[in-house]
Amino acid sequence: MTGTDGTGTPAATDQYPPTGRLAPAASGEVLLSGVLVYGEGEPTDVLVRDGVIASMTPTADGRPEGLSADADILGLDGQVLLPGLVDMHVHLREPGREDTETIATGSAAAARGGFTAVFTMANTSPVTDNPSIAEAVWHKGQATNLCDVHPVGSISRDLAGGELTEFGMMAESDAKVRMFSDDGKCVHDPLLMRRAIEYARGLDVLLAQHCEEPRLTEGAVAHEGPTAARLGLRGWPRVAEESIVVRDAIMARDYGGRLHICHASTEGTVELLRWARAQGIPVTAEVTPHHLILTDDRLETYDGVNRVNPPLREDRDVAALRQALVDGVVDCVATDHAPHGSEEKCCEFDRARPGMLGLETSLALIARIFVLDGDRDWRFVARVMSERPAEITRLPGHGRPLAVGEPANLCVVDTGRTWTARGAELASKARNTPYEGMDMPVKVSTTLLRGRVTCRDGEVDGVTA
Ligand SMILES: [Zn+2]
Numbered sequence: 001m002t003g004t005d006g007t008g009t010p011a012a013t014d015q016y017p018p019t020g021r022l023a024p025a026a027s028g029e030v031l032l033s034g035v036l037v038y039g040e041g042e043p044t045d046v047l048v049r050d051g052v053i054a055s056m057t058p059t060a061d062g063r064p065e066g067l068s069a070d071a072d073i074l075g076l077d078g079q080v081l082l083p084g085l086v087d088m089h090v091h092l093r094e095p096g097r098e099d100t101e102t103i104a105t106g107s108a109a110a111a112r113g114g115f116t117a118v119f120t121m122a123n124t125s126p127v128t129d130n131p132s133i134a135e136a137v138w139h140k141g142q143a144t145n146l147c148d149v150h151p152v153g154s155i156s157r158d159l160a161g162g163e164l165t166e167f168g169m170m171a172e173s174d175a176k177v178r179m180f181s182d183d184g185k186c187v188h189d190p191l192l193m194r195r196a197i198e199y200a201r202g203l204d205v206l207l208a209q210h211c212e213e214p215r216l217t218e219g220a221v222a223h224e225g226p227t228a229a230r231l232g233l234r235g236w237p238r239v240a241e242e243s244i245v246v247r248d249a250i251m252a253r254d255y256g257g258r259l260h261i262c263h264a265s266t267e268g269t270v271e272l273l274r275w276a277r278a279q280g281i282p283v284t285a286e287v288t289p290h291h292l293i294l295t296d297d298r299l300e301t302y303d304g305v306n307r308v309n310p311p312l313r314e315d316r317d318v319a320a321l322r323q324a325l326v327d328g329v330v331d332c333v334a335t336d337h338a339p340h341g342s343e344e345k346c347c348e349f350d351r352a353r354p355g356m357l358g359l360e361t362s363l364a365l366i367a368r369i370f371v372l373d374g375d376r377d378w379r380f381v382a383r384v385m386s387e388r389p390a391e392i393t394r395l396p397g398h399g400r401p402l403a404v405g406e407p408a409n410l411c412v413v414d415t416g417r418t419w420t421a422r423g424a425e426l427a428s429k430a431r432n433t434p435y436e437g438m439d440m441p442v443k444v445s446t447t448l449l450r451g452r453v454t455c456r457d458g459e460v461d462g463v464t465a
Pocket residue numbers: 183184185210262263309310
């Protein structure tokens with residue numbers, strides 16, 4: 001199976017490790033009855049057999065031919081069928097901070113959020129800077145079997161920004177690491193970044209940069225602007241992000257390779273990405289749901305739950321990021337799901353750890369902004385939350401068209417089911433959702449990973465670890 005990264009380069013399946021070895025694709029049948037494929041057309045019965053979509057027939061025609069007597073039939077009348085979501089940017093905290101999240105609890109949150117694959121960042125403890133940790137993360141994810149958990153390797157040893165890690169060894173390990181990032185920290189040394197780009201180009205792996213010039217953000221806890229000034233909080237200026245975006249885009253222009261910008265947060269970053277795209281520079285970008293919906297006026301309460309890096313910014317940044325996602329200048333949504341314990345969040349704002357939960361609320365928020373309150377359709381949601389992230393990471397089997405013969409990595413959205421976000425009710429071990437008490441307009445009812453139900457009626461199904 002092949003996909004493309006948008007530049008026409010085919011993706012080889014063998015770039016990634018084989019999946020489902022510990023728990024193979026379900027051999028039974030699942031019937032998703034009455035779904036609207038991409039939210040369009042007539043109700044359809046989608047029959048899943050042996051991990052792939054076996055048939056798609058109008059519900060009005062009656063049960064599909066050859067349906068086995070013991071098929072698992074899910075009545076999903078009028079619900080929206082999408083490809084399983086792919087998140088390029090999460091923090092599952094294992095190893096090291098299993099008190100806040102584990103691969104198992106993070107996978108459960110992913111399944112409830114409609115995700116079938118996630119990439120978990122390298123800022124674990126110890127850091128994912130060598131093959132053995134990457135392999136441990138990969139194997140644990142496969143044993144949990146609720147979502148494919150791909151480890152991201154760090155660019156620098158121990159995230160120290162000094163020397164490069166062995167990309168090649170991690171790429172050749174059982175985990176087959178295909179993305180490298182020091183996320184949480186910026187690779188700010190230009191010489192180290194140049195070497196990383198050249199090394200990554202040789203191996204054809206993706207580099208994801210957390211753009212933050214650290215000299216400009218020392219002690220910063222909030223977006224530099226009128227709100228931070230009024231509240232007496234140290235400001236994180238837009239230029240700290242934009243100066244790295246432009247520097248790295250120029251490096252990608254001159255040295256090649258595939259560069260990805262993590263959590264774009266400013267209007268200026270959008271302008272720079274637009275410029276880079278126009279030059280044909282191979283740079284892609286993501287935006288988080290929180291940067292698409294929240295602004296720094298949330299900081300008035302000094303509640304640490306609103307501290308995040310990069311910080312919540314202003315209305316004009318939100319507007320520019322929304323338009324950029326619509327235009328494709330920003331490619332995709334990534335949650336930057338970042339669990340923290342209550343002692344790390346319920347403290348003075350300056351001391352609160354940056355980061356927010358995202359996996360279980362992202363689909364509902366993106367649907368609200370772009371479909372329910374906007375003029376986009378569900379195909380747009382499929383593009384920015386599944387197809388594009390799978391293309392950028394060249395991940396086979398995910399973000400594929402909803403068609404017969406394709407892998408059954410799927411999610412189903414109940415557009416008639418509202419719910420209220422409550423940290424205590426999330427599958428995630430942590431509770432630091434900034435959306436506490438917020439009404440969510442739609443809910444993921446069902447998720448399938450290789451034909452096996454991982455989320456059923458909104459709840460995790462079949463935990464194996
Ligand atoms: Zn980051």
